[in-house]
Amino acid sequence: MTMTMFRGAALAVTMAMMLSACGGDLVPRGRVARVSKPARPAAPQPMAFRQCLAKLNAQAIAYTPLPDRTFGGGCSALSSVKLIDFGVPATNLGAMTCQLAANFAAWARYGVQPAARAILGTEIVRIETFGTYNCRPIAGLGKLSEHAHSNAIDVAAFVMADGRKISVEQGWNGDRETRQFLKVIHASACKRFNTVLSPDYNAAHRDHFHFDMGGKGGFCR
Numbered sequence: 001m002t003m004t005m006f007r008g009a010a011l012a013v014t015m016a017m018m019l020s021a022c023g024g025d026l027v028p029r030g031r032v033a034r035v036s037k038p039a040r041p042a043a044p045q046p047m048a049f050r051q052c053l054a055k056l057n058a059q060a061i062a063y064t065p066l067p068d069r070t071f072g073g074g075c076s077a078l079s080s081v082k083l084i085d086f087g088v089p090a091t092n093l094g095a096m097t098c099q100l101a102a103n104f105a106a107w108a109r110y111g112v113q114p115a116a117r118a119i120l121g122t123e124i125v126r127i128e129t130f131g132t133y134n135c136r137p138i139a140g141l142g143k144l145s146e147h148a149h150s151n152a153i154d155v156a157a158f159v160m161a162d163g164r165k166i167s168v169e170q171g172w173n174g175d176r177e178t179r180q181f182l183k184v185i186h187a188s189a190c191k192r193f194n195t196v197l198s199p200d201y202n203a204a205h206r207d208h209f210h211f212d213m214g215g216k217g218g219f220c221r
Contacts, residue, residue: 049079052098061086061105066095075135077150088113090127095150100132100213103192104153107211111188112158119181122162130154130208139204146195152212169207172199190220197221 056063062085070076077095086105096104108127116124131154134147146152157167171178189196189209194217197210201221 049098052079052102053081055102056081056098056105059086059102059105061102063101069095071135073135073148074144075148077133080133080150088124088127090129092129092131093153094131095133096153097149097151097213100151100153100193100211103213104211107185107189107192111192112185115181115184115188116158116160119177119184120160120164120166122160122164124158125161126159127155128157128159130156146212146214149214151214152195152210155209155211156207167207168199168209172206195219 053063053065061083063081063083066077066080066082068076068078068080070078079098080095081098081101082095083090083093083101083105086108088108090108108124112127113124116122132147132152133150134145136145136148137143138145147154155168157165159165166174166178166181168182171182173179186196186198186209189211193211193213194215195210195212196219197205198221199206201210
């Protein structure tokens, strides 16, 4: 075998090994791959962000625009705002993408509050949440949660003007009136957010509603 032929054969073997590695499973079976640079849709364009801010202004929603920030592990808070006042106080509101903030404010105003008046005969004075931005993966998966992009919020409970407090955990299978209220506002959320998860989804959501603007929409459980 000539030197040229030997080099050609060696190159062919090397290329075959590289292709095999690219196509194979590089993560041992039974282990979850660590997220490094997760694929994300393109960041919202400045024009879309300005249009969303204009929508908040038109609806008399008080907010503070936040600077774009990126964090380790692929986490980020881009085109985000902090809601200040939208008519219904809410706890633990951090960075939220503008579209998430606009839809959450509309849900509270036009979904939650009317349902409380009609079904419970009182008004909501506070929505309690578990927060918005959180750099973490989806439980049990390597994929980052929408919380890692300030694109999700978890809602835990509602405090009424008459002193009652309805939690998702206790109320989802509670008395008839409480169940009706939570089912109605859950259905309202499904019309506004791309993903809505309730206690019916899995045990990890037994105590809250999860809302996010990720994906293509239409996932309501």
